[in-house]
Amino acid sequence: MSLKLGIPSKGRLQDKTIDWFAEHGITVQRTGSDREYAGQVLGVDNVELVLLSAGEIPKELAAGRIHLGVTGTDLVREKMGRWSDIVTEVEPLGFGRxxxxxxxxxxxxxxxxxxxxxxxxxxxxxxxxxxxxxxxxxxxxxxxxxxxxxxxxxxxxxxxxxxxxxxxxxxxxxxxxxxxxxxxxxxxxxxxxxxxxxxxxEATMYASKTADWDTEKQVVWQALAALCNWTEKPFV
The missing domain is CATH 3.40.190.10 (Periplasmic binding protein-like II)
Incomplete structure (x- = not known):
């Protein structure tokens, strides 16, 4: 199964997230019409794009249904009482401040x-x-x-x-x-x-500590981390 990446489903946060990935050599794009919540990731194998509202992403990270998610610091800290036990703050992305x-x-x-x-x-x-x-x-x-x-x-x-x-x-x-x-x-x-x-x-990349980080997902993570210069990781 693929590593699941959640990004905001619309608006300026989605546009800025797509631009951020493009700067790191990764193409994140919607597929189908604007009304369809579907998309794809090109440049790294075995990454499934999940389009969600920014407010839903903390819940999905906490449940382990997505491995990575872009959402606001405010939403994570409001919705997760002990947020640092549930997610890893991978990188602030420099927008959505x-x-x-x-x-x-x-x-x-x-x-x-x-x-x-x-x-x-x-x-x-x-x-x-x-x-x-x-x-x-x-x-x-x-x-x-x-x-x-x-x-x-x-x-x-x-x-x-x-x-x-x-x-x-x-x-x-x-x-x-x-x-x-x-x-x-x-x-x-x-x-x-x-x-x-x-x-x-600000908009931040978070990684779920509760998701299934099997060997295959860890390989995908390493590929993403190499392109994005990430040093933090949600698994030991």
Whole structure:
């Protein structure tokens, strides 16, 4: 059976991934129509291309259903509690960069740091009778970060849509979200806390430690590693 390589199924991440492989002498291409999730890898034998959403790739790596996958640092660390036991970080790929940040309304002039936020959260609960709401898709990462900072008087509100709009829509008091430039945050009257950087993310090649790395797969890995200058490997 072939080594399975998962890449994003569409968009800029897919295009950048294909370009990255091309720079290393490997052709990764879709086959069929744009609606078909099929493709092929040329330049290395016995590699099967699997097209998945970036959000699905961590799950497939964890289950061992794919051997290699390109996805964001943020998604791996959010979806895998002990990610380094499950996957090997083979190489950051240099694109898809974004920051997971804490952002508050511009009008909160006295809240510029996480320490200020801690005090504001305590006061908010005293004034309103419920905890300050933080809208986010990244519950595990945000909870871990705030715990390390000693902030406890808050609640996380799940947001799978336009997180930046939740404050204007009165469904949250502040947000934690991914941003590349900060422009969308500013457009929605939000400001990043000066020490509110939770995680710097970028597209990264990961290898599953739970997949079947039999002798045949290890040979394919070595061929890929030689072309891509990889030194990390998921098997001993």
């Amino acid at each position: 974004a920051d997971l940040v804490l952002a508050v309304p511009d009008c909160w002039v006295d809240v510029t740091t996480v320490d200020d936020l801690d005090a504001a959260a305590t006061q908010f609960r005293a004034d309103h009778g419920f905890r300050l709401r933080i809208a986010t898709k990244y519950h595990a990462l945000v909870r871990s970060y705030l715990s390390k900072q000693g902030v406890a008087d808050y609640q996380l509100v799940d947001s799978q849509g336009a997180t930046e709009g939740t404050v204007k829509n009165l469904t949250a008091e502040m947000i934690a979200d991914i941003t590349s430039t900060g422009d969308t945050l500013h457009a929605n009257g939000l400001r990043i806390l000066s020490d509110g950087l939770i995680l710097q993310s």
